[in-house]
Amino acid sequence: MSWHVSVYVTLKPSVLDPQGATVQRALNQMGYQAVQGVRMGKFTELEFDGQLAESDVKKQANEICDKLLANPNIESYRFTVEKK
Amino acid sequence: MSWHVSVYVTLKPSVLDPQGATVQRALNQMGYQAVQGVRMGKFTELEFDGQLAESDVKKQANEICDKLLANPNIESYRFTVEKK
């Protein structure tokens, strides 16, 4: 058993998302006119030692997001924790 | 109101993930020894016209993932649909 943390990193709403805009244009050109917006983000899965207490996992995950996975200048993040 | 589709694209387990491996090494070096695995994926948010039927949204989202958002050789995907 180990802790499975899913981290979702997204660009803050006001920040330009060149990738998302390009993908949206491509989808519209491919005929998917109903697609009105695309935002690209990152999805990271972290595996933690199952021995840790849930609160520790959360604490560490928070730190890891702040320090490494998300750029606080332009991105926000959220995560979920599950035991698997 | 529009349809909000969240797409999660992940690398298949057998595929090498150089970025995930590097992040894991970095985390271990930073003192997060409990992190035993890291896999990097993509998180894409699609906004669909609210007029569409849910079944159409799902059908289109499926196609979009198959054709564009995921490379079936190395990636798998799943998505959720919500009205917001």
Place this chain on the structure above:
Amino acid sequence: MTSSTHSAGSTSSPRASSGQVMDAEVTPQVIKEHGLKPDEYGRICEVLGRKPNITELGLYSVMWSEHCGYKHSRALLKTLPTQGPKVLQGPGENAGIMDIGEGWAVAFKVESHNHPSAIEPYQGAATGVGGILRDIFTMGARPIASLNSLRFGPLTDPTVQRLFAGVVRGIADYGNCMGIPTVAGEVVFDESYTENCLVNAMSVGLVRHEHIIKGRASGAGNPVIYIGATTGRDGIHGATFASTEITDESTEKRSAVQVADPFMEKLLMEATLELIHSGLLVGIQDMGAAGLTCSTCEMASRGGAGIEIDVAKVPQREKGMTPYEILLSESQERMLLVAKPGCEQKVHDVLAKWDLHAATIGFVTDTGRMVVKENGKVVADVPADSLAEAPVYHPAKSEPAILKKHREFDEASVPVPKDPGEILEKLISDPTIASKRWVYRQYDHMVRSNTLVRPGSDAAVLRVKGTPIGLAMTIDGLGSYCALDPYEGAKIVVAEAARNIACSGAEPIGMTDCLNFGSPEKPEVFYCFDRVIAGLGDACRAFQIPITGGNVSLYNENPSGAIDPTPIVGMIGLFADVSAAVTQWFKNDGDFIYLLGNIGDSIGGSRYLQVAHGKKTGRCPKLDLEPEHKLHQVLKAMADARLLQSAHDCSDGGFAVALAECCMTGGTHEAKTLGARVELPGQGRVDARLFGEAQSRVIVSCEAAASAQIEALAGKFGVPCAKIGQVGGGTLVIGGEINVPVTRLADLFFNRIEKLMASPFQNS
């Protein structure tokens, strides 16, 4: 900056209040928050004949800010030499342009992106590259190469490592995606930049004479068209930070950081060049610092015209933007153009081909005024000239006391080291001296297949396809010399750049510069600024190299004080026939080695004094302009006569380091080594002769058969020239002092930065 040498940069930002509320009252507090002094406000009222509204106040605050208005530097910049027979476009446009023959011209300019890079290294550096590229293609020139000059704190610091990695990656990703080779640069690590890194980017373009176009609006009634990315709230001069009206929630949603979109810029570049080359435009200007405000008022002012726009027609990325925000936004990858009468449809056709959106947002007038409407209602109406002409200041100056101390430093107090070989190894592994392969390996420096001399030699060399012409280019700075003696240091920066060009076999023809300093309101800083400009000007006059433009970045301050005064010089050299190009590396066993110039006897200001003895002091090396100029000329003559196998100047680390560098052929994955055996000329301190940084010295090698001609040419130009040894073997032997295997030196030299950067975190 119609009248100044330098155009808009973007380092410091005036603190402006948010324009959330259009009709916000213009109180003394609001004026202060906009960084405007009471008498400046008075001048605005005088110009307008009334009080400005908040939008107008915003316009003046950005255009009269230091980085757009050059308030503190303009008077001094006017003293720089800008004329020359090859100059087609001097200062005042987006980039300078010089004739290179056969109907071709070269456009080039350097710009700083220090402040944005410090906040957000990746995006800051990337958008810096984007900005300077726009300056080039806005002139009708196709960018052919980029260069960069970077300064950070000591590389052993993990924070610095992360900053360095982010900046390099930002530069790489942008240039690589655009398909413009990044061919040269420099990187310095020094305490002085610990809290204030410097990121200066330079770009070079080629243009046919008949395609040169300017940032001018003319022809009343001509449409003013906006193209490129949509306008968002990003980069509105610190507005988000200064505003009291912004709640926590909105701060969370907002970001002053501009995100780079090199793909958009690539489309913009191709479309822009197609528009210009098809003759559809009257004028064009990119939106850089101060965005739409700067591009409209400058185009109007340069063209002696007026412009009227309606902000409601500007493509917007966010809802509810005020005219204030739209006008001041610094969203990237946008251009403003004025089409010729009857060409509007053709313009739209070209843009459609590139999937770019365009919006006609206004038209040219003959009123000389910049009129801004929102859905037809006037929100700002000011004379365009008045925005483009900021007030001029003559700040106080006084010599920093420390300069005298440096001059009086007693070199005799420094012990002469026992093992010079060990010192050489130490110097070769100093991150400032060590190979920057880790950096330029990340840059596509070959795309467009013109790069004949890649990064690693004194200057990069590119060919101009379809002609025998070639261009050499380099970028150099020497903050540590300028910190000891700003005048002499500035002369040396120019000399070093020109010498790098000359070593490659080209003739230096033009220069651009970026002046990175602390606060001009400090008399000690301004004293240095003044002396640096004097030094740059004197050197350029002596070498007959005009300055065709540049950039000023002030207020670069550490908590512990200002950064070293750091003028950065970008220089272009011309080959009539590029097959004369020379690299710095020894080529063949048995070739003769010569030292051009004199060996020197001082260790003042040297990297050696810093690295081996921990002292950043002493007398800055002296530079005599005449002999230096002769040296450049003789190098070119030797290259033209195809006499040289290699040429490399002595700079950081002096004679011994220069020799070591000649032994280690650079480039990537093809590092080769070749030893040498030379004598150590001169008398006196061994360390001064080996590692001192006396100026005007170059190490050349030639085939034995060429030696008589080498000596004859040196004699003809009056350049000291001594045969000091021969190429060959596997070791570098210098007199009785140094004897090191070259493979060992190469291992230290090429891998030092790589090793420091090996931590996985830098790369994720």
Place this chain on the structure above:
Amino acid sequence: MKFAVTVFPGSNCDHDCEYVIRDVMGQPVEMIWHKETDLKSPDCVVVPGGFSYGDYLRTGAIARFSPVMKSVADFAAKGGLVIGICNGFQILCEAGLLPGVLIRNKSLQFICENVYIKVEQAGTPFTSACQPGQVLKIPIAHGEGNYFIDPEGLKKLKGNGQVVARYCDEKGNVTSEANPNGSLDNIAGVCNPKRNVFGLMPHPDRSGEDALGSHDGQFIWKSIISSMAAAK
């Protein structure tokens, strides 16, 4: 022999391909904008390097939906020669014209430098002018050149002789030190089973002249030209 070079938004080695084919190899070449479907009856189609669509999402992922790619696929199906270089290789993989995928370099860094590759199959139309095992000096410039395919696929590739070039050292030794990007089995270039579609990460378009540091790229162009001549 007539070449067609496709041009996508964000292509940036299109000019290098045009230059080496026309000015160095002396062959006619047409540039085909991605919105076009008429390839103008070429003998060989070149899908050039660069950053089509900014490499956003995944390299080559968006470009493969361009109208011109349908024509390229038809052309290939009829046996026409198609070479994809760098980003072109990535596009051909995404389009399913070549097996496998190119993922991020192991170092996570973009790498621009000269490397050596060993010609493993001299029997293809793209390598016929090379000696078997010949070592070519040729530059790479990519951030995503790490070739990957599942074990099943790799077995097939090898069995069919579809591994055309592998990274090696100057002497031709295929070692892990000589592998610049982590590619599986040092793979630098592969072809389809019919051998008329070829993808290569290194740039023969940047190595056609000694002035640029190597002329070894000419072997690839010469192979194509002579095999097209032979086919006529």
